[in-house]
Amino acid sequence: MDFSNTYEDAKYAEAYAKLEFHNTYYLAYRDLPELIFEHVKGRDAIDFGCGTGRSTRFLQKLGFDVIGVDISEDMIQKAREIDPEGDYCLINDGDFSQLKKNTCDLVLSAFTFDNIPAMEKKVKIFKEIGRLLKSEGRIINLVSSPEIYINEWASFSTKDFPENRFAKSGDRVRIIVTDLEDKRPVEDIIWTDESYREVFKKAGLEFIKTHKPLAKENEPYKWINETRIAPWIIYVLKAET
Numbered sequence: 001m002d003f004s005n006t007y008e009d010a011k012y013a014e015a016y017a018k019l020e021f022h023n024t025y026y027l028a029y030r031d032l033p034e035l036i037f038e039h040v041k042g043r044d045a046i047d048f049g050c051g052t053g054r055s056t057r058f059l060q061k062l063g064f065d066v067i068g069v070d071i072s073e074d075m076i077q078k079a080r081e082i083d084p085e086g087d088y089c090l091i092n093d094g095d096f097s098q099l100k101k102n103t104c105d106l107v108l109s110a111f112t113f114d115n116i117p118a119m120e121k122k123v124k125i126f127k128e129i130g131r132l133l134k135s136e137g138r139i140i141n142l143v144s145s146p147e148i149y150i151n152e153w154a155s156f157s158t159k160d161f162p163e164n165r166f167a168k169s170g171d172r173v174r175i176i177v178t179d180l181e182d183k184r185p186v187e188d189i190i191w192t193d194e195s196y197r198e199v200f201k202k203a204g205l206e207f208i209k210t211h212k213p214l215a216k217e218n219e220p221y222k223w224i225n226e227t228r229i230a231p232w233i234i235y236v237l238k239a240e241t
Contacts, residue, residue: 021058023179023221024155027213028110028142028232033062035211039138039236042105046132049112053079056086059108069099094121096128104132110142114188118170119199122191126203130239139205139237145212146190148231149173152224156231161185169195193233200237209236 021029043064047056050068052075059066068088070076076090091098107129116122129139148156149164157176158164164173167190174185193210200207212230215223225231 021054024153024226024231025179026219026221027215027226027230029058031211031213031234032058032108032140032142035140035209035234035236036062036106039140039208040106041136042134044104044134045106045108046099046104048107048109048129049115050079050088051075051111053083053086053088055108055110056088057083059106060086064106067099094125094128096132099132101131102134104137105134106137107132107139108142109139111144113141113191114144117172117189119195119202122199123202126199126205130203130205133239137238138208139235141196141235141237143191143196143233143235144188145230145233146192147229149175149188149190151229151231153231154221154224154226155179164190168192196233196235200235204240205237206240207235208238210234211236 045059045064045066047059047066047068050056050070051072053068056066056068056079066087068079068086069091070079071091071093073090076088079086079088089098109129113122116125133139149158149161149167152159155178157178160176161174167173169190169192171190173188173190175188176183176185197207211234213232213234214228214230215221215226217227
């Protein structure tokens, strides 16, 4: 499959850097602090697929000593411009040699696996992430629910892509981020809950918890489907013992 990763585009990096934690994105991060403090003991973290550093800065505010890593030079450059005191590391695709094993209390991956195609590659990367963890370390994997690609949202539109309804795990899907000035469609890889659980098992990871955040009517956003359909899935994982 010919897959184009929008996030490696300099123009998109510029637009993406302006995103805040509002609308549908608010739900992705709203419950993370509670999940993190429930399951993570230490404060050494890696933000895997940090992009322009939004999640890295989020972890910093929670008191973590965090390294943001990404394969996109444009994204890392923008992250360093926004947060010159932060620690950001450019890595080659699939190359974890710059990162020390058994040193992390937390590896956060926010939306990164929406852009990693193929079961084999997902499994390989999760195996490498698992090796970064301390004995009681945790992975928190935040991904798009398959439902996000077939509904309308406060931050996203899929009405122009009816073919998304027929997509299976590993297929390319398209979505427009309406919160961005750059309205070019983003290409993602759809992946079901069942397929993710298979990935985790093959990667030697133990499933701890799944969380699907729903919006509340009293929250200050103009929800569309968020109160009844969860746009995100958050997995809490640990290495098998």
